[in-house]
Amino acid sequence: MSAQEAISVYTNLTDLYSSLGTSLNHAERWDNLAEEFEKRFGKKPTYIARAPGRVNLIGEHIDYALFGVLPAAIERDILIACAPRDVPPSSPTAEAHHAPGSVIAENLHPKYTRQIFAPTPKNIDNEVHIEGWHLDIPQQLRWENYVKAGYYGVLDEHFTGGAALPIPVDLLVTGSVPAGSGLSSSAAMVVASTLAFLAINGKLEGTEKVAKGELVKMSMENEKRVGVNKWTKPPPSCPCLPPSYTSPSTPPLTASPTPLPGGAVLVCAHSLKVSDKALTAKRGYNLRVVETLVGARALAVALGIPLDPREKITYREVVGRLANETDVGKGGAGMNVDALMEVLARVIASVEQLKPPGSTDPEFGATMEEMVALSGLSKEEFHEVYMSWVEVDATHFKLYKRAKHVYSEALRVLQFRKLCLDTAAAPADDNLAVLKQLGNLMNESQTSCADDFECSCEELDLLTRLAREAGAYGSRLTVTNTWALRLGAGWGGCTVSLVPEAEVDSFIKKVSETYPPYKGLTGEALSEVIFATRPSTGACGACLFILFSSSCLLRSRPFCPLYPSFFPFVPLPSHCRVKILTIW
The missing domain is CATH 1.20.1440.340 (de novo design (two linked rop proteins))
Structure with missing residues (x-):
């Protein structure tokens, strides 16, 4: 079962992105992130962790009834470049960035400022040995709190009750998943963060390899720490496997791929309707x-x-x-x-x-x-x-x-x-x-x-109708976290449409011209709200819980070729040949 396997290792972006490339120049993004990391921290990144956004193809609000659903990781993703930070033994630990396990976190988006934080040992019953860690995570939806949430799970799972200390780390975040679109940018941030901290602390190679299912479980728990409280009884294996009777004692982390037939791609479109979660929770x-x-x-x-x-x-x-x-x-x-x-x-x-x-x-x-x-x-x-x-x-x-x-x-x-x-x-x-x-x-x-x-709304009903009129084989709303007991889960957000591959450009043009909220949007602003994607590598429409359908970790080596069928050969910098570790 894939959940019990160690995180797989590859050596190039070809295997990661396969035949993707419908909407993004991946090489440019990886290149820019690696170069910017070196400019800011004066060293090359050791790893780049990746977690994609997700879209639910079909199967809405049935996961907490313990039925399987069919999600897919999408091409757009969160990337976190990271490297250990050398702290001289004589450095004053009173300064946050000198403390054991301290983190300096930056974001490529200019509106997000540098964050410095460090976990502190937590003693139980005044005993001498460390029983746990404390890491302040305010219940606020700030970007660094998702990073902290990923980190806390690693501390809790791998640095409790022992003599080992976590390694100080520098990291740089970027993302192409539109925030607040219903495509799980926040969950992608949590799982990429979890993966990055595991990698930096040597938990993905050697004798301490973390299994795919362990990473999923850990990331699920981590997301709770930013106010996303999961359903109390885990759903069964979701897409792609026969849904089966599941009890709390049944290991639910099973999944298998379900390939979409060729000739069509997915187009995600944000309705730009945001549910007022404080008002709709009790009635929604x-x-x-x-x-x-x-x-x-x-x-x-x-x-x-x-x-x-x-x-x-x-x-x-x-x-x-x-x-x-x-x-x-x-x-x-x-x-x-x-x-x-x-x-x-x-x-x-x-x-x-x-x-x-x-x-x-x-x-x-x-x-x-x-x-x-x-x-x-x-x-x-x-x-x-x-x-x-x-x-x-x-x-x-x-x-x-x-x-x-x-x-x-x-x-x-x-x-x-x-x-x-x-x-x-x-x-x-x-x-x-x-x-x-x-x-x-x-x-x-x-x-x-x-x-x-x-669980739909006027905007989603209109957008799905316009999508069909524009040539989609089918179109529906998509909710990525119905099993999470967060306020909302529907009544706004995104649609997903199955569109003939040869008609993607004309489809997007028709929808952008007929859906009133898109009036006046062009270029990057338009691509933020409607874009084509193929199911991302390792997902193929497959993962438990909709969450964490495909995440990966890339470790620096000399160079990385790209998939030639969809974009020209653009090598990454010499330090960025990669080792790729994927979840599914």
Whole structure:
């Protein structure tokens, strides 16, 4: 399983970017970062860590129901150049940049200022030996806090309770993922930071190699430290593997690639609609979590599935129990994809039982009293299990519509994946029919998100319609962190469209001319909000949790060739031949 493998090592950017190059001159970026690092710090970078942004092709708001989703790392990324800093033994440790493990962090973007910080040892019960570290990370969405978050996980995992001290480091950050676009620039910053600190401290080579899954787990925990609180029960293996029954004890870090058919690329477009998260949480994401969890319990009760009194069953677990699925957490194999697809098709009809008896509400919303009755719990038990830990603002709860979306979307993910795999296994031929089918599934997903899960908005609905009119096979909203209990997760952000490769330029031109918020945007300003990409190296639409689908680390060597089919040969500086370590 890839999660258990050590981070892979390559020796050139060709393998990293493969046939990418649709929107960026990668060589120029790497060259500029390496040269700027040397100008600022007076030495060459030892490593460059990379983590891409991500886009979710299909599978929205079903991961916390424990169904698989299909994300892809995109071409745009965060890069962190770094090198150890020599600190003479006589240096005064009272100065932050002389302290053990101190960090001098700079950002190529001129609006971000230099930051200097250092962790401090934390003693427990006044014992002499170090039990941990303290690193001040204010709950503010500042760029350096994402760097600190990545660092803290490394300190906590590798420098607790021992005599070794972390190495002082200099680092320089740059990024091409548009901030605030819903393409996970902040998560990319955290995972690149985690990777950089592991590398500088020798945790990726030799006898202390960190496995891919360990890096993912660590990065997940690290992101919590900047206020992103993950869902309390990890989702199962997401895209590309048959979703399987998952319990808290089941290792969820499994993934396999799902190649997209040739002839099309992805185009990401920012709606420029930013959800007011402080206002929408109680009526948006938080409410959907409650509706999804309660709906699963209500459906289990209606279908006669035995439940523990305080069990928070998920929609995926309902399916597993209906099919007498062997518990993979206890060594069972679980259902194969075909069996799961067949059960999903049957269960979709069962969600009719979530309509409140005698309801005349066309939206099929249950009152609080009706919802408690459907759950089979007492009012007190219901509140403790489902309402005591989250704030929601609603008088009616649309259990039926949310269940309809979750099950139909879970089936669409498997259908999408099957089409991709069947096409990859078949003789090379015209992929037009398959691309149209994939596009139809994306369009159906958007309709379900808008009508049944109600996580879209007017801007996203308009942008996806204009994308189809401009020639996309399919277009839908994309949410990168639905499983993270952060305020928002929808109701704004980006769309992703599947577009004929030969028509990308004309497609972008048409959308930019017809989508009102893009009026007047040209050049770099336009490319920040709408751009083409291919699934980034190592991801191929594959990674658990949507998070960390492809990250890599590059270590200095003499020189690096580029992929000649998409851009001319432009060598990096002599010190920048690279060693590449990728997660997926």
